[in-house]
Amino acid sequence: KNEVEQSPQNLTAQEGEFITINCSYSVGISALHWLQQHPGGGIVSLFMLSSGKKKHGRLIATINIQEKHSSLHITASHPRDSAVYICAAILTDKLIFGTGTRLQVFP
Amino acid sequence: NAGVTQTPKFQVLKTGQSMTLQCAQDMNHNSMYWYRQDPGMGLRLIYYSASEGTTDKGEVPNGYNVSRLNKREFSLRLESAAPSQTSVYFCASSSQAGTEAFFGQGTRLTVV
Numbered sequence: 001k002n003e004v005e006q007s008p009q010n011l012t013a014q015e016g017e018f019i020t021i022n023c024s025y026s027v028g029i030s031a032l033h034w035l036q037q038h039p040g041g042g043i044v045s046l047f048m049l050s051s052g053k054k055k056h057g058r059l060i061a062t063i064n065i066q067e068k069h070s071s072l073h074i075t076a077s078h079p080r081d082s083a084v085y086i087c088a089a090i091l092t093d094k095l096i097f098g099t100g101t102r103l104q105v106f107p
Numbered sequence: 108n109a110g111v112t113q114t115p116k117f118q119v120l121k122t123g124q125s126m127t128l129q130c131a132q133d134m135n136h137n138s139m140y141w142y143r144q145d146p147g148m149g150l151r152l153i154y155y156s157a158s159e160g161t162t163d164k165g166e167v168p169n170g171y172n173v174s175r176l177n178k179r180e181f182s183l184r185l186e187s188a189a190p191s192q193t194s195v196y197f198c199a200s201s202s203q204a205g206t207e208a209f210f211g212q213g214t215r216l217t218v219v
Contacts, residue, residue: 030205031206035208035210042212042213043199045207045208048205048207048208086149090201090206091205094152094157094205095201095208097151098149099149100150
């Protein structure tokens with residue numbers, strides 16, 4: 001069993017829909033990253049959060065450390081949001097990744 | 108991705124050949140990592156280095172060796188490449204406690 005689980009693995013949406021991607025983990029962590037990977041592209045960190053909620057444009061990330069759960073929300077989704085979204089749990093000295101959620105947003 | 112330089116971007120090897128993937132970061136990060144990414148498997152940790160002079164095995168270390176040459180550089184070596192090592196490899200670095208994380212652009216390796 002992976003220490004970091006993401007759901008769903010694949011997600012399709014129509015432009016404008018509200019998107020939620022979930023991440024749960026079984027280990028004690030200090031914080032968590034949400035990452036974005038575009039096709040053929042590199043990986044960038046969208047958020048790093050250790051508690052509560054963070055918002056950047058149409059992206060919102062929440063985390064509940066006690067419940068070992070985090071969510072990434074995309075409001076008013078757009079085709080350019082199509083990418084793989086990965087959560088990465090921060091342990092003492094390393095990052096552990098979920099398997100990723102492939103999102104496709106159609107116009 | 109600012110700060111992490113990974114080379115080469117593409118490589119084709121024959122079974123049994125060796126090669127070294129290079130990674131350097133200029134953000135003064137203590138921790139550096141090598142991951143491989145395979146379809147449906149996500150990013151899996153090969154080796155990591157929590158500080159200069161130390162290296163530790165990750166989830167899938169077999170067939171690989173690493174060197175933390177100095178604080179900036181962390182290389183990954185395949186001594187005898189196998190087709191199962193066909194993958195996309197990413198180098199990453201992170202700050203103390205992982206509050207910052209940056210990734211290289213990836214190396215697409217094919218072993219035939």
